[in-house]
Amino acid sequence: MRVVAAMSGGVDSAVAAARMLDAGHEVVGVHLALSQNAATLRESARGCCTIEDAGDARRVADMLGIPFYVWDMAARFKVDVVEDFIAEYSAGRTPNPCLRCNERIKFAALLNKAVALGFEAVATGHYAQIVETASGARELHRAVDMFKDQSYVLGVLDEDQLARSFFPLGDTAKPQIREEAAARGFYVAAKPDSHDICFIPDGDTRTWLTARLGEQPGRIVDADGATVGGHAGAYAFTVGQRRGLHLGQPAAGGEPRYVVEVQRSTNTVVVGTAELLGVDVLTGDHARWCGPPPEGVVSVGAQVRAHGEEVPARAWADGARVEVRLERRIRGVAPGQSVVLYDGTRVVGSATIAKATLSRPSGAWIGSPA
């Protein structure tokens, strides 16, 4: 099969490309240039998409003896990922840009271009597994290495995208991947993992957002509406956040206070005790299914952040809308986060959380499920 190996310059995608070649595929390495100013050298261990990363990817491709190209998707990335990220925060939500990038760049713009150029699939260094069923359908599953499992950020891929995707690392633990990279002679074998958000190299999301959205001073209030502090822009706060509130005095009961709500219409941040963070009903939109959409109410495991725990739940889908009822409360769920649903190790699909609430004992499902 003719396959594009997406090569970030890191150790994982290097080994993924090597494994595709070993499996007998015809592999071409492609590095995506996603930064508008690719001229920057590495700013920190967190940065990616720098000239140095492109060079690292190129060296691995040389060692594998495969052709290598850089594809410029910076304009697309800016619109679909970076601007979406800013707009989401601006609207008081907390997006996960990695999911957007997978949905719209790696397994859309890149995949579509590859297919148009005559390739049949894209391989990446994500830790996840594709399991082919007896009927030939391709299911997305968690990686064997639960610490590295990245199925969460792939929960946006649909059947057609999965049909053209390979994740050659899903059956191996990360330390073995590093060993394998070293054994193959890749000098990126010891390169640090990338963390956080690639387009915010220093990891300081609040400062980065402030530079783009400007200061918007507003109030921090408690659950009763009393002003307890001020802020420079409600967009920079996330439900569940405890640090960086700079509240003058502690709560009456002395308990720590968290952001429990970000009200963008009034530019107000609401704080309260951990108690107020608990939710067990998630209403999501922008549903994406990794296979046939579930019918009726289904039992699933729900995960709301990349390396968060999975909570047993029941879910019901209605078109692009999904309602998830968790069997127990979880804390710190912000609108904009994605909820990914699992059936065992299989990824069922995902939705973007629009609302996270606490159920009332007799609460009815949205719509009218059977």
Added chain:
Amino acid sequence: MRDSFVYLDHAATTPMRPEAIQAMTAQMAVIGNASSLHTSGRVGRRVVEESRETIAQALGARPSEVLFTSGGTESDNLAIKGTFWARRDADPRRVRLLVSTVEHHAVMDCVDFLEAHEGAKVSWLEVDHLGRVHPETVRMAIEADPESVALVSVMWANNEVGTVQPIAEIAAVAHEFDIPVHSDAVQAAGQIEVDFARSGLDLMSVTGHKVGGPQGVGALLARRDATLVPLTHGGGQERQIRSGTLDVPAIRGFAVALSCATANLAVEAERLVALRDKLIRGAQDAGFGIRVSGDWEPGDGGRRLPGNAHLLVPGCDGDSLLYLLDAAGVECSTGSACQAGVPQPSHVLLAMGMPEHQARGALRLTLGHTSTEVDVDAFLVALPAAVERAQRAQVATSTQVATSARDTSKEKTR
């Protein structure tokens, strides 16, 4: 696979001529620092000076006007920074640089640097739709304030679209005002007749690997009255202007290659013009609305470099075409500068007034001393399938198109 590839990127670098390889490798076995005073040193010095004479003769210069450098970029930097600093030192009013908008980055970025860090003022000389600077444009730019001009720099021939500039006329205009003129002749030397003395230029950059010599060696031709502040300080080689131990084998290879290239220039140019015309006509006849950019007149090798074909393919990204042709064994270029391997829209095409979407489909094919009709035919055979695919790929990645893989399969069956 590698033995059947078609190389159509001679403007990037051209294969070393066998004569140059032989001369250079032979020299590599001979010890000698050209600055040493003993016998071995004198042997090295003699090779350098003979090479200097060969190069001077091939380019219509005096041997003492040839300063060896590491290549075109260093020659451009030395010419521009060196002259800027020297002329400003002599008269602090001279801070203005007159530079064409279609220069190579070795000139443009050098000028940008001087503007950002050294107080230079840049007057960009605009080009017409063929990429040509008119002498009157230079005159007007100078006349705005003649006393303030440090240097005029206009390339001899453009590396992307092959347009040859009226260098002698430009130099004549500048000299009316006693302003020195530099030209980057990296693409022109060895392809068309380049005569330093007759051009009237004060400074001219050339490089080894575009004429069939080795990479990493070049020269700045500088009139003896040209004043240059050195960029590198040290042993005082090359008229105290360019310190650093001379690369004797590379210099020898460069000289031999340039001498081969110029010895047979007229005949070779005619041969390349015929191949180039066949390539352009064939591409135009392929039925995709492919156009040629720059100044193309069939049979002419004076207004456009004989080996340069620059095509605009509608509805394609140049980098997709490049990949597809590479996969089909044809090596060419999008012609524009790269950042981290990413082709940017060409500043040359934009300067010629081309809209960005059109500039994205640029493909540069450049012929050289090893090119034959077989190469042109192979390219013309590979072109249609590559264009069809590249056009589909642009549709697939255009921002207006929905994003699932399903949409692509629909695209394919349409």
